[in-house]
Amino acid sequence: MVYVGNTEALAKPITINTLAAKKRAGEKFITVALYDAPMAAMAEKVGVEVVLVGDSLGMTVLGYPSTIPVTMEQMIYHIEAVHRGNKRSLIIGDLPFMTYATEEQALHNAARVMRAGANMVKLEGGAWLANTVRMLSERGIPVCAHLGLTPQSVNKFGGFRVQGRAQEHADQILDDAKRLTDAGADLLVLECVPAKLAKAITEAIAIPTIGIGAGRDTDAQVLVINDILGLTESPPKFAKNFLIEAGDIPGALRKYADDVKSGVFPEDSHIFN
Ligand code: KIV
Numbered sequence: 001m002v003y004v005g006n007t008e009a010l011a012k013p014i015t016i017n018t019l020a021a022k023k024r025a026g027e028k029f030i031t032v033a034l035y036d037a038p039m040a041a042m043a044e045k046v047g048v049e050v051v052l053v054g055d056s057l058g059m060t061v062l063g064y065p066s067t068i069p070v071t072m073e074q075m076i077y078h079i080e081a082v083h084r085g086n087k088r089s090l091i092i093g094d095l096p097f098m099t100y101a102t103e104e105q106a107l108h109n110a111a112r113v114m115r116a117g118a119n120m121v122k123l124e125g126g127a128w129l130a131n132t133v134r135m136l137s138e139r140g141i142p143v144c145a146h147l148g149l150t151p152q153s154v155n156k157f158g159g160f161r162v163q164g165r166a167q168e169h170a171d172q173i174l175d176d177a178k179r180l181t182d183a184g185a186d187l188l189v190l191e192c193v194p195a196k197l198a199k200a201i202t203e204a205i206a207i208p209t210i211g212i213g214a215g216r217d218t219d220a221q222v223l224v225i226n227d228i229l230g231l232t233e234s235p236p237k238f239a240k241n242f243l244i245e246a247g248d249i250p251g252a253l254r255k256y257a258d259d260v261k262s263g264v265f266p267e268d269s270h271i272f273n
Helices: 007-011 016-025 037-046 072-085 103-115 127-138 151-157 167-183 195-204 249-261
Strands: 029-033 050-053 090-094 120-124 143-148 187-191 209-212 220-224
Touching: 016 090, 029 249, 037 072, 037 249, 050 072, 050 220, 072 090, 072 103, 090 103, 103 120, 103 127, 120 127, 120 151, 127 143, 127 167, 143 167, 167 187, 167 195, 187 195, 195 209, 220 249
Parallel strands: 029 050, 029 220, 050 090, 090 120, 120 143, 143 187, 187 209, 209 220
Antiparallel strands: none
C-alpha cells in the first residue's frame, strides 16, 4: 500500500485541531524530524502531517556529540529553511538547551522560533515546566512537551538510557504528562520509555502523544530523517532504515508513513519493555 492520504484534507495546512481530531478518531499521524528545505518539501508531498526541526540537528547535521551545544541561531536558520520548503505540515521548532530555563527566556526564545516559521515550540522536561507551558499557551504559542529520555538532560541521566522502567519513575512520568496537559500543552513526545508506560499515558491524556522508542500505542510516531535514510553509523534500537526496501528517498518516507499507519512499524525489535 502506498500512503497518499486524503488529498483534500492534506491540501489544507495541518493544525493542532487536525491532530486532536485524529487522536479522537484513532487515526495515527506521521512525524519526521528533518532540517532543510528539500526534505521538508518531500515530506509535504508524501503527506507527512508534522515536521519537527529538532535540536537533534546538533548531531545529525552539525557533528556534535549531543544536543547541548545547539544555539538559538542554529535552530532559527534550520526552521526558516524548513518553513521555506513546506507550507502544509505542522512545523514544531525545538527550544535548545538552556533557552527556556526561566519564563522570560522561554517567552523571548519561543517568539523567535514562531517568527522563524514554526507553528509550535517543543521543550523538554516535566512538571517544573507547567507554569512555562501555561504562560506560552495563554500567549498564543502552542507547546509540544517532551518526556522520557530528554536528550538535553543526558548528563543528568548518565547517558542515553531508557526512562521509566522502575514503577516509581513510571508513575512520575505519567503524573508529569497529566500536569503538562492540564497546563495547556497541545502535544507530547515520549522518547525511549517502556511501551506499556507510553500506552498508559496515551490513554490517560486528551492530547496526542508522539512516540520514538515508545512502542506502538502512541497516537503518532517520529523518526529522525537520518535514521529513515540509513545515514546513522550506529543507529538506536528504535530506528529503521526504510531506504533499503524503498530504493529512493520519497519511497523511504512513504514506506515509513505506510508502515506506521498500518501498524507494521515499530516492530518488536524497536520496542523497549
Ligand atoms: O530533536 C529531535 O529530533 C527530537 C526527536 C528525536 C523527538 O527531539
